[in-house]
Amino acid sequence: MSEDLAAREAAAEQAYVDTVYAQLEASAVAAHELAREGHARGRLGHEGGLVERDAMVFQAARRIAQLDAAHEGLVFGRLDLREEIDAEPRYIGRIGLRDANRDTLLIDWRAPAAAVFYQATAAEPRGVVRRRVLRSHHRTVVGVEDELLDDSVETDLPIVGEGALMAQLSRARDRSMHSIVATIQAEQDKAIRAPGKGVVSISGGPGTGKTVVALHRAAFLLYSDRRRYETGGVLVVGPSGVFMRYIERVLPSLGETAVALRSLGEVVDGVRAVRHDEPAVADLKGAARMAELMRRTARQQAPGSPTEFSVFWRDDRIVLDRQVLGRLRRQLMSQGLRNRQLPRVSRTLLDAMWRQVRGERGREAGRERFDDDMLSRQDFVDFALAWWPPLAAPTVLGWLRDPEFLTRVAEGVLTPEEQRLLTKSWADPTLSVEDVPLLDELRYALGDIPQHSSDDEEDHALLEGGIDLQELTTAADREYAPSGRAWQPPTHRIEDDGFAHVLIDEAQDLTPMQWRMVGRRGRTASWTIVGDPAQSSWPVPAESAAARAEALEGKEQHEFHLSTNYRNSAEIYSYAAAYAERVGLDADLPDAVRRTGEEPKEVDSGADLEGATRAAVDEIASRVQGTIGIVVPVARRSEVNAWLASWPERAEDAAGARAAVDSSQPPSGEDRVVVLTGLDTKGLEFDGIVVVRPEEIEAESATGRASLYVVLTRATQLLTTVG
16 A cells, blocks of 8 residues: 555545534534523523523533534544445544535434444445544544455445554553544444443453443433433443543543543542552441441431430429330331431420320410420420431441440441451541442431421421531541531432433442442433453452342343453463463453564562562563553552652652552653552553562452452553562
8 A cells, every 4th residue: 555545545534524623613603602692591581581591501501512522533434335325425423513504514423324334344344335434633634544345346445554443452542541433343333332221231351342332332322312311310430530530531522521420439429439448348348238237327326315304394394214215216217217207306205295294284284385385495405406316327337436336236247356347447537438338328228317397397496496407517427528527418319319321330349338329329220331250359249249130120131242352462361361260260251353472571570679660660661652550469559659759760650650549530741650559450451561569469359369360451562570
């Protein structure tokens, strides 16, 4: 193929791309004009104008966001079909565009008319003669890659390039996952366009594109039924903050911005946790029996609450002692969730107190006067609020920090050693990722605090009574508040937790408690679930499978399996697969399609682990242009970060590494090197990987072998282990 031919074809495509961008700008101008017109409608002075304003401004804002997101790589595909099907080429892009005459300039990649771009093969061309992928940098076409799919048709169409897929696979990685919209393969496309109802499970070994296929599926669903999914919301859940920042550009680049991306530490509104517990504690907090512990805890009397109340009224001394209060508490708890009984507390207490009124003067005054007198007494209001306070989940979780309280509620659920592990972990006041499902369990066991207690004035007086609920905080509230601030009465209600679609990545790692938490967000949703059992970090698969089945009960199941490894070179994946077979992992072993001639290296560090690690990093850095991951045992993360900071040529990378690990933010700028643990690498990929002390990664948890297998499959080009 001559370079002149490639340049001429690229120039010809550039002319069309320029036309499309001109229309994109015209569409943006029209959208801004719509927004201005909408604001003008709001000044008409009547309600109809306000409604029109809101509708017009909303539609304009959504279109502007879509157009802004589509600028990079707007046009990426072209189809030349048999003349009897369509004599004109069809151009495929991130969004659909029409010209001023309403003729199609660009077909949205999710539209049915674009499906053949991904589904046609040489064996089954489906009317496609030539498929072309346009490679662009910003607005400039830098090259084209062609595939001749139907050689039975006489054509003078030129064929350029070596194939778009291989070109995509060989490029350097940066800090973000990118759309594969131009290179989706047929088996991936089937999963993307699967039915919108029920559960779509996407399985496959490392590097098969499960994550990015699932994200493209979310974009496809939003396109195909926008009203349902945009109104109900799409929730994307991933294993870590690092991972979520890695994938955050994919959906906006496909024209979709109405999606909630949350790590497992962020699923509960208003909570953000990034710290992980040590493996033994994480396994305990994730176990299904923790649900019973949280249920018991939510039913306990608040520590320090009063156990008796007495008052004189007319001729009677009225006493609510421990026995009576215990009976009343059981009565209220039998009627529903704790916080939802707040409106009934005053009536229940007053009923019990009125039954003790025996004196003639009291009986003559009557019940209404009795209630008024009691509700006007500050000591009664204080008692009622202290005996049955509105409770937030962080407060109740804080109760478990007391070893005596934990021992009482954990009888028959946890062993003394397990109780000791939990007490030690909760000495740290910051929430861990593993604490978040426990908080959520407590939220649902307690119920929402009623925003309006009832129409009963006495109940309003009891709950309000001149007391600001924001003042009813405890030390546990303050210590467990995610931001360090005191707890505020919640504005997000339990009934608002549901989504129209839930997408779970790295699903094999979800603990039973995490499945319960995520399952609550998808009771009426459709689901996309992505995972590979061989990469699981959860040690009791049967327990997790049962929790998953409960979360998805009654939903229709659709299974898709991806069989081709596009990430790793064949040399790297052969090395990882051999390890999996050697240690007995039941791994799904996909076929790697790309060879580099570079075998993984094993380095014996001897006594100089830092020197050997530095040499390995420098050697890889001199040979790849993209990112480099240094993967370490959890216990060595600080040590290796300190090494990186002391290497003059890597000092800037060290700052980026700390940002990625400590704050779950990806490094910025040109930082290429990052230090991660095995768990941090879930879902990520790098041009080069240096694995420090792989034997320690294998030994640090019950699922260490699966973790090391994951680590060995993160590199696209070069892999070195320093053992």
